[in-house]
Amino acid sequence: MESQYRPRELEPRIQQHWAATRAFVAPDASPKPKYYCVSMLPYPSGKLHMGHVRNYTINDALYHFMRMKGFNVLFPMGWDAFGLPAENAAMANKVPPAKWTRDNIAYMKKQCQAMGWAIDWTREVATCSPDYYRWNQWFFLRLREKGIVYKKSGVVNWDPVDMTVLANEQVIDGRGWRTGAVVEKREIPMWYMRITDYADELLDSLDGLGWPEQVKQMQRNWIGRSEGVEFTLPYDEETARRMNDGKRGLKVFTTRADTIMGITFAAVAAEHPLAAEAAKGNAKLAAFIEECKKGGTQEADFATMEKKGMPTGLSVRHPFTEQGIEVWVGNYVLIGYGEGAVMAVPGHDERDFAFAKKYDLPIKQVIDVDGKAYSFDAWAPWYEEAGRNINSGPYDGLPQKAAIDAIAGALEKLGLGRKRVQYRLRDWGISRQRYWGTPIPIVLCPKCGEVGVPDDQLPVRLPEDLVSDGSGSPLAKTPSFYETRCPKCAGPARRDTDTMDTFVDSSWYYLRYVSANAKTMVDERARYWMPMDQYIGGIEHAILHLLYARFWTKAMRDLGLIGIDEPFANLLTQGMVLNHIFSRRTGKGGIEYFAPEEVETTVDAEGKITGAKLKADASPIDYEGIGTMSKSKRNGVDPQDMIEEYGADTSRFYVMQANPPTDTMLWSDQSVAGSFKFLRGLWATVHQHVEAGIVPRFMSGELTTELSQLRFKLHKTIEKVADDYGRRLQFNTAIAAIRELLNLHETLKDRSPVARAVAQELLEDAVLLLSPIVPHIATALWSGLRPGTELIDQPWPAVDPLALVQDEIELVVQVNGKLRGHIRVPASATRDHIEALALKDEAVQKFVNGQTPKKVVVVPGRLVNVVV
RNA sequence: GCCGGGAUGGCGGAAUUGGUAGACGCACGGGACUCAAAAUCCCGCGGUGGCAACACCAUGGGGGUUCGAUUCCCCCUCCCGGCACCA
Numbered sequence: 001m002e003s004q005y006r007p008r009e010l011e012p013r014i015q016q017h018w019a020a021t022r023a024f025v026a027p028d029a030s031p032k033p034k035y036y037c038v039s040m041l042p043y044p045s046g047k048l049h050m051g052h053v054r055n056y057t058i059n060d061a062l063y064h065f066m067r068m069k070g071f072n073v074l075f076p077m078g079w080d081a082f083g084l085p086a087e088n089a090a091m092a093n094k095v096p097p098a099k100w101t102r103d104n105i106a107y108m109k110k111q112c113q114a115m116g117w118a119i120d121w122t123r124e125v126a127t128c129s130p131d132y133y134r135w136n137q138w139f140f141l142r143l144r145e146k147g148i149v150y151k152k153s154g155v156v157n158w159d160p161v162d163m164t165v166l167a168n169e170q171v172i173d174g175r176g177w178r179t180g181a182v183v184e185k186r187e188i189p190m191w192y193m194r195i196t197d198y199a200d201e202l203l204d205s206l207d208g209l210g211w212p213e214q215v216k217q218m219q220r221n222w223i224g225r226s227e228g229v230e231f232t233l234p235y236d237e238e239t240a241r242r243m244n245d246g247k248r249g250l251k252v253f254t255t256r257a258d259t260i261m262g263i264t265f266a267a268v269a270a271e272h273p274l275a276a277e278a279a280k281g282n283a284k285l286a287a288f289i290e291e292c293k294k295g296g297t298q299e300a301d302f303a304t305m306e307k308k309g310m311p312t313g314l315s316v317r318h319p320f321t322e323q324g325i326e327v328w329v330g331n332y333v334l335i336g337y338g339e340g341a342v343m344a345v346p347g348h349d350e351r352d353f354a355f356a357k358k359y360d361l362p363i364k365q366v367i368d369v370d371g372k373a374y375s376f377d378a379w380a381p382w383y384e385e386a387g388r389n390i391n392s393g394p395y396d397g398l399p400q401k402a403a404i405d406a407i408a409g410a411l412e413k414l415g416l417g418r419k420r421v422q423y424r425l426r427d428w429g430i431s432r433q434r435y436w437g438t439p440i441p442i443v444l445c446p447k448c449g450e451v452g453v454p455d456d457q458l459p460v461r462l463p464e465d466l467v468s469d470g471s472g473s474p475l476a477k478t479p480s481f482y483e484t485r486c487p488k489c490a491g492p493a494r495r496d497t498d499t500m501d502t503f504v505d506s507s508w509y510y511l512r513y514v515s516a517n518a519k520t521m522v523d524e525r526a527r528y529w530m531p532m533d534q535y536i537g538g539i540e541h542a543i544l545h546l547l548y549a550r551f552w553t554k555a556m557r558d559l560g561l562i563g564i565d566e567p568f569a570n571l572l573t574q575g576m577v578l579n580h581i582f583s584r585r586t587g588k589g590g591i592e593y594f595a596p597e598e599v600e601t602t603v604d605a606e607g608k609i610t611g612a613k614l615k616a617d618a619s620p621i622d623y624e625g626i627g628t629m630s631k632s633k634r635n636g637v638d639p640q641d642m643i644e645e646y647g648a649d650t651s652r653f654y655v656m657q658a659n660p661p662t663d664t665m666l667w668s669d670q671s672v673a674g675s676f677k678f679l680r681g682l683w684a685t686v687h688q689h690v691e692a693g694i695v696p697r698f699m700s701g702e703l704t705t706e707l708s709q710l711r712f713k714l715h716k717t718i719e720k721v722a723d724d725y726g727r728r729l730q731f732n733t734a735i736a737a738i739r740e741l742l743n744l745h746e747t748l749k750d751r752s753p754v755a756r757a758v759a760q761e762l763l764e765d766a767v768l769l770l771s772p773i774v775p776h777i778a779t780a781l782w783s784g785l786r787p788g789t790e791l792i793d794q795p796w797p798a799v800d801p802l803a804l805v806q807d808e809i810e811l812v813v814q815v816n817g818k819l820r821g822h823i824r825v826p827a828s829a830t831r832d833h834i835e836a837l838a839l840k841d842e843a844v845q846k847f848v849n850g851q852t853p854k855k856v857v858v859v860p861g862r863l864v865n866v867v868v
Numbered sequence: 869g870c871c872g873g874g875a876u877g878g879c880g881g882a883a884u885u886g887g888u889a890g891a892c893g894c895a896c897g898g899g900a901c902u903c904a905a906a907a908u909c910c911c912g913c914g915g916u917g918g919c920a921a922c923a924c925c926a927u928g929g930g931g932g933u934u935c936g937a938u939u940c941c942c943c944c945u946c947c948c949g950g951c952a953c954c955a
Contacts, residue, residue, distance in 0.1 A: 043955050084954065156953075167953040218872050218950075299951050303869035425952090432953065502955070540949055542872075547952095575873095576949070626947085632954065657893075658880060664873090664948060671880075671894040678893090681908095728884070736882075736892035743892090812888045817936040819888050857935055863887055867935045 001690050001784035005683035007647025011776045015116055023792055024063075024118040028514075028525045030072035036529045037062050038510050040537030040545070041078040041125075044104040045085055048111045049629045049636035050667060051538065051577040054655045057773075058574065058731070059536050060117045061656065064772035065725040067118075068796040074529060075118050076513035078125035079105050082133075082437045083502045084167055085631055090436075090467050097436040098464035101128055111640065115648045116776055123516040127505035128436075132512060134459030135521040136504050137441040140191075141452045142559055148194045151450070154429045155271075155336055157296045158186035162471045165433040169632065171296040177590050178470060183296045187271065187335075190431035190498070191440060195551045199223050199423045201565075202550055210570035212662075215542045222543050224424025228255035229408045231417025233266055233316035233343065236324060242277050242314065250274065250316050250327065251339045253422055257411075258403035261392040262345040262366035264356065266316060267309060267330035269340040275329045278312035285310055285329065292331045307332045307355055319416045320393075330355065338422065353379050366391045367400075428548065430501040435466060435474045437499030445486035445493040454487050460495070473497055506545055507552035510535075510567065522561055535568040538576055539662075540628065546571070572729050575664040579635040581624040582612050593634040594621060626666060637667055649774040650676040656731040656773050679777055682742065682770075686763055690784045695753070697761040700802075707758050708803070710744060714762050715803040717741045721769045722796065731773065738769050760785070765797040812863040813838045815847040823864075831858050838864040 018024065039059040042052055056077075063075040079101075086097035093100070105126060112119060125132055143149040157166040159176035165188075170177045195202075203223050206216045234249035250266060268274050270292035279286040288310045295301060309330040316325050332351065333342055346356035346363040356363050365374045369387035386400040395403050411417030431440065439460040441453035453460055463481050466474040475481050475497040486493040514529040515522040537545075546568070553567040580601075582594040594614065599621065602611040612623045629636040642651045654675040659665055703711065717737050724734035745762055748755065764785050771778035771791055782791035806827050811834065813821045821843035825834055835856050838844060848868050857865040 040955090045955090080955070165953075168951095169954040171953095214872055221871050222951085224871095297953085300869075303951085305869095428952080434953085501953075503952095506955085538949090538955090539873080540955080543950060544952065545955080578948075628949080630954075660881085662873095663881090665880090668880075668894095674894055723884085730884085732880090733882070733884090733892085739892055814888080814936075817887090817934095822888085855935060857887090859887060863936095865887080865935055 001687055001780075003687055005680045005777065007649060007679075007776065008644075010780055011114075011116060011648050014776045014779050015113060018116075018118075018792075019113075024075065024120050025122055026072060026074035026120050028528055032070055032072040034529060035066040035071035035073045035534075036514070036532045037066070037073065037075055037534040037536070038513070038532055039077075040535070040541060041080045041127075041506065041509055042108065043080045043083060043085070043631075044101055044108055045631040045636075046104050046107070047636075047638045047640065048108055048115075049577070050639060050655065050665075051574075051629050051636075053115065053639045053651060054577060054661065054665070055536060055538070055574055056112065056115065056117050057652045057655055058572065058661050058729075060115075060652075060775075061725065061731060061772040062534060062536075062729075063118045064775060065722075065796070067792075068768070068772075068794065069726070070795065073118075074120055074123075074514070076123040076125075076510075077112065077117075077119045077121065078509050078513065079108075079127065080502065080506055080509075081105065081126045081128035082499075082505055084169070084434065084436070086436045087434065087468050091470055094467055096465050096467055098128070101436075102126075111643075114643055115639075115652065118775075123513045125509050125512050125516075127438075127502070127509065128462075130459045130461055131517075132509075133438040133462075133505070135508075135512070136438040136500055137453070137458050137460060138455060138521060139508075139556070139559075140500070140504075141441055141455070143193065143555060144452060146559075148197065148555060149191055150194065151189055151191055153187045154190040154192070154431075155185050155187055155297050156433070158184045160184060164470065164472050166296075168296065168298050171298070172591050174295045174301070180590055182294055185271075185293045185295070185297055188433075190429045191442075192427040192429050193551075193555075195428045195548070196423055196425055198551050198554050199225065199425050201554060202425075202547065205550075205566055209566060209568070211568070212571065212573055215539075215546070215571060215573055218542050219547055222425060222547065226255045226422050226424070228253055228420060228422055229257035229404065229411065229417055230339075230420045230422075231257075231319060231411045233263075233319060233325060234322075234416070236315045236317055239274075239314045239316060239327075243274065245273065248416070250341050252341050252343045253338045253420065254343055255422075256345065256348065257407045258386075258389060258395075258398075258400050259345040259348045259366055260343070260407050261320070261389070261395065262347045262364045263318060263325060263343045264346060264362040264364055265326050265328055265344045267328045267333050267342050267344055267355075268312070269333040269335040270329055270331065271335040272329075272333075272340045274314060274327060274341070275312060278314050278327075278329075282313065285312065289329060292329070302332060302334065305331065307351065307358070309355060309359060319411060319414060326361075328359075336426065347374075348383050350379055350381075350384065353383070364391065428501075428503075428551070430504055431498040432501055433473050433476075433497075434499055435468055436462075437502060438462070438504060439475070440496040440498050440500060442496040443484055443486055443493045444496060445489060445491060447491055448486055448488045448493075450496075451486055451488050451493070457487070462499075473499075475499070503545060503548045504552075507549045508556065510549075511553075511556070511562065522556070526562055530562065531564050531567055531569045534570045534572065536572045536574060538628075539573040540576060542573060572661060574661050575659075576628040577637075577665045577667055578626045579629050579637060579667040580609065581627050581633050581635050582621050583624055583633075584621045593632070595634045629667070637669075642669070642672060646672060646676045647776070649679055649777050653679065653735070653774050657735040659732055660730045662729075678739070679774065682766075683777065683781065685742070685746070686767070686781045686784060689756075689759060689763055692751075692756070694785060694787075695756050695760050697764055698754070698757040701754065703754065703758070704750070706748070706750065707755060710748060710758055710762065711800070711803040712806070713741055713744050714765060715799050718765060718769065718797050718799050719804075725772065734769070735773065738766060742766055767791075768794060768797050809861065811838070811861075813841055813844055814863060814865040815844055816867060817865060818847075820844055820847055831860075834858055834864060838866065 039055045063073050067073045081101050086101050089100045090097045157171050159166050161179040161181040171183050230253045232249040232251050270289045309328045312327045314327050344352040346352040347365045363376050367387040368390045369385050389395045389398050389403045408419045439462050441460045443451045445451050468474045482495045482497050484495050511522050511526050514526045556562050580596050582599045584592050586592050599612050600615050601609045609623050613620050654672050720737050721734040724730050767778050767781045779791045808824050809827050811823050821841050823837050851868045853866045853868050855867040
């Protein structure tokens with residue numbers, strides 16, 4: 001064995017050996033139990049960043065641990081290769097997205113290989129490959145046949161200068177990021193998937209998943225099932241005449257039907273037909289509706305903006321009293337949400353109350369909560385609580401549930417309403433007016449309408465050589481793409497030039513890994529590997545990606561393609577790796593980001609950043625605080641320097657020892673050298689042992705106290721590390737335990753044959769325990785300790801129960817809950833015996849000070865608390 | 869604004885089911901080795917008081933439950949993630 005730890009020579013050599021022996025290629029059948037672990041596939045942004053290193057190292061550690069535990073393990077990898085950054089890079093560099101993306105994939109794949117992750121590359125998937133996205137198209141067509149896919153209009157951000165649709169990310173403070181123009185809302189036709197058809201199942205089957213409770217809770221709240229009443233506020237004569245839409249009135253939904261007698265006005269969205277009708281001949285209202293269209297589509301903006309409204313001059317009638325109710329246009333009512341119209345009960349809804357106050361509209365109390373005094377002057381949160389009806393005619397005195405039932409019944413009798421379940425969840429709009437995505441396989445024929453592309457003409461190939469100019473999708477300007485013939489009538493027709501949301505790509509890639517190169521979307525291998533045993537990815541995907549993937553799985557099941565209800569049996573949500581963000585507004589009103597290494601900062605006494613300037617020209621820039629590492633904010637840290645200086649194992653060890661995987665990690669490279677020193681020290685320790693002559697590992701026999709304590713620690717550590725890796729998925733504490741074990745080993749001065757046999761056992765096992773984290777150095781150390789055998793074939797070390805037997809244990813003694821001393825007791829001591837020993841203790845006597853204990857609490861194996 | 873999460877020494881963190889707060893590291897200080905430096909090794913390292921033994925205080929802030937609270941409950945502050953077209 002070499003005396004020096006040289007990772008730069010060692011690591012590539014071991015990686016080549018793994019590749020040559022196809023060490024990580026997982027068979028699709030095995031007598032062993034299977035374990036399928038996947039990390040959320042990366043976007044090929046250019047280079048790996050520390051978030052990736054963390055993500056895939058966790059995955060890799062689980063791979064090695066489960067393999068040692070006797071499983072047939074699969075760790076695949078792919079590329080989420082469609083998306084906006086490629087188009088932006090294309091514009092910036094005048095390189096087509098395809099080339100940019102494929103170059104990035106090639107570079108990042110090399111980086112993955114240099115990290116030594118145990119990836120089965122035979123199953124690699126890139127979502128921009130026609131062999132992959134053809135199945136997006138094929139499945140889209142199947143869902144369309146089933147009515148799960150449909151077309152309706154949706155609202156998008158519109159940049160009036162570039163004449164293009166913007167992503168939410170491209171809207172900064174209500175303005176386009178390139179033009180600085182005020183963004184407008186615009187309605188366009190789009191394809192939707194009926195995820196709401198699956199809402200109940202998506203909600204119910206959360207219960208059985210081995211997911212973090214907070215993620216399940218977020219999904220429940222997102223789906224937001226609520227039971228309520230849908231009803232119509234009938235038009236009055238004037239409104240009916242003007243609307244002339246064949247409808248009886250204005251449809252609304254409420255979860256608070258018990259407050260229906262408190263309606264004092266109604267509100268509709270600016271885009272609602274009633275608003276449009278009312279605006280005819282009302283210039284002020286028309287101007288207000290125009291103003292409502294300004295700004296983007298993000299919910300956070302709606303929720304925080306000032307609530308404004310204007311009366312339409314049109315009225316509806318209360319369904320019971322037939323009293324006139326004024327209809328307002330409200331900027332806070334969303335057209336794409338429910339009916340785009342709401343009843344307003346300012347007495348018992350905070351937003352309605354604020355609106356009524358602002359515009360001096362009537363407020364009526366119709367619910368009594370325990371006789372508390374209601375004030376029309378100021379809002380109190382209890383106004384929204386359940387109570388008994390008052391001022392509600394026939395419903396007076398009823399508690400909430402009875403009132404809702406009675407009111408729903410009355411509405412139903414009138415033919416005006418019924419109980420209905422409503423979800424917060426909305427159908428999934430998948431059309432994007434972008435180039436770099438899966439083409440939607442639809443042909444628009446002037447005669448036949450929308451016609452699906454026949455299966456034998458799939459895939460509809462995306463041209464790969466276009467470069468966007470920032471105004472609209474290049475596909476819509478490329479006749480060779482969109483000019484086609486109608487599959488039905490063979491007449492001239494035009495392709496849909498929209499592409500699919502990239503969440504489509506990431507909804508089923510894990511099924512393609514286990515059906516690699518299949519001539520169908522999935523094949524029988526998916527039945528062997530699915531459901532996935534462990535999914536690992538950032539907490540930022542807790543809702544959208546995970547919900548879409550669950551929906552997609554259920555839809556594939558309903559088409560008979562797979563036999564599972566849920567894709568991800570267990571989920572580890574990794575905390576984000578954060579870094580500082582620096583930016584500057586450009587002259588045009590856009591925004592420009594700077595990498596932290598380009599910036600010099602000033603800090604206050606507490607170390608908080610107070611100012612920043614560019615190193616290059618010393619010009620001041622803005623500090624935006626900390627946030628997730630991303631390409632767009634330019635605050636990612638490339639691990640390449642670290643790999644080159646210290647090697648892959650040090651990088652892996654560093655991210656794993658820093659903190660628990662579920663915690664956010666603020667980037668700092670201060671202690672990387674410490675991780676390297678530890679590995680170098682381990683190398684020296686093993687080298688020294690090996691040079692003195694390797695011996696058979698300890699089996700059984702008489703030991704000194706020191707040696708049996710060392711073995712006790714060793715086997716306790718094996719137990720703990722297995723629990724940390726396998727159950728807790730917490731690697732930092734496992735590493736700390738292994739360091740404690742090795743620290744104790746360093747204190748061993750005994751060089752007798754039996755001591756050397758114990759040291760052999762300890763070092764072998766310590767190397768095995770560390771191997772999931774640092775497989776390269778572990779492989780080399782193992783071949784030093786056990787020449788002729790391979791680490792990768794070794795099972796997880798067995799715990800020797802005899803090593804864990806203890807005669808005496810130490811207990812903590814407290815007086816009134818404060819630590820006052822320690823006692824040693826036989827492991828078999830009874831409660832009474834322990835209590836007697838504790839009371840006799842000197843320190844205890846001092847604090848008890850002659851008083852009779854009120855109570856003595858004995859917690860077996862832990863402590864004694866004397867209460868006086 | 870709404871939903872979910874977090875806050876523990878100078879720093880990262882530990883305390884797994886309510887039971888010794890600060891494991892294991894990083895940084896720092898002192899010492900050994902050295903002509904010197906690096907590397908390595910040894911010692912110290914939450915605060916206050918004390919020569920010391922030791923005592924008291926301390927887990928973002930305020931209150932509560934308990935023999936005992938970093939852990940459970942209520943209120944508050946700040947930070948992070950998500951909010952449907954970043955992925």
